[in-house]
Amino acid sequence: xxxAEPYPPYAVTPPHAAPARGPATILLVEDDRxxxxxxxxxxxxxxxxxVVASDGLEAMKAALSAPVxxxxxxxxxxxxxxxxxxxxxxxxxxxxxxxxVLLSGSEQSAxxxxxxxxxxxxLTKPVRPEELAGCLTTLLERDAESxxx
Numbered sequence: 001x002x003x004a005e006p007y008p009p010y011a012v013t014p015p016h017a018a019p020a021r022g023p024a025t026i027l028l029v030e031d032d033r034x035x036x037x038x039x040x041x042x043x044x045x046x047x048x049x050x051v052v053a054s055d056g057l058e059a060m061k062a063a064l065s066a067p068v069x070x071x072x073x074x075x076x077x078x079x080x081x082x083x084x085x086x087x088x089x090x091x092x093x094x095x096x097x098x099x100x101v102l103l104s105g106s107e108q109s110a111x112x113x114x115x116x117x118x119x120x121x122x123l124t125k126p127v128r129p130e131e132l133a134g135c136l137t138t139l140l141e142r143d144a145e146s147x148x149x
Contacts, residue, residue, distance in 0.1 A: 046133035056080025
């Protein structure tokens with residue numbers, strides 16, 4: 001190895017570099033199976049790992065049992081809707097910092113709730129793939145810069 005080559009040619013990163021973090025894990029919560037599958041494929045194609053849940057109760061269990069980096073949830077679902085799920089996440093000590101994107105079929109603005117219980121972003125369905133991926137990327141970068149993640 002010459003002096004110009006500080007690392008062996010097979011080394012991808014210097015040995016002192018921090019290990020690369022894998023793709024962000026998104027908890028996707030949607031009760032409609034077809035929409036859930038569409039959003040899952042959309043997120044996976046954007047480079048995210050995806051954990052799926054079909055309602056808010058299932059999402060609560062998933063968020064408590066596996067590490068996730070952000071939550072994308074439908075607003076209206078049986079058993080526990082997206083607003084109640086967001087309130088749960090915001091009140092839980094370990095989950096309160098998770099970015100939450102609320103998806104809604106109506107074009108209403110964000111619901112009137114306290115700032116402490118509010119989602120980070122509201123998107124109207126049908127959501128464009130680049131809009132959802134861009135929104136998540138922005139939220140995750142914001143949290144990474146602030147040291148939350």
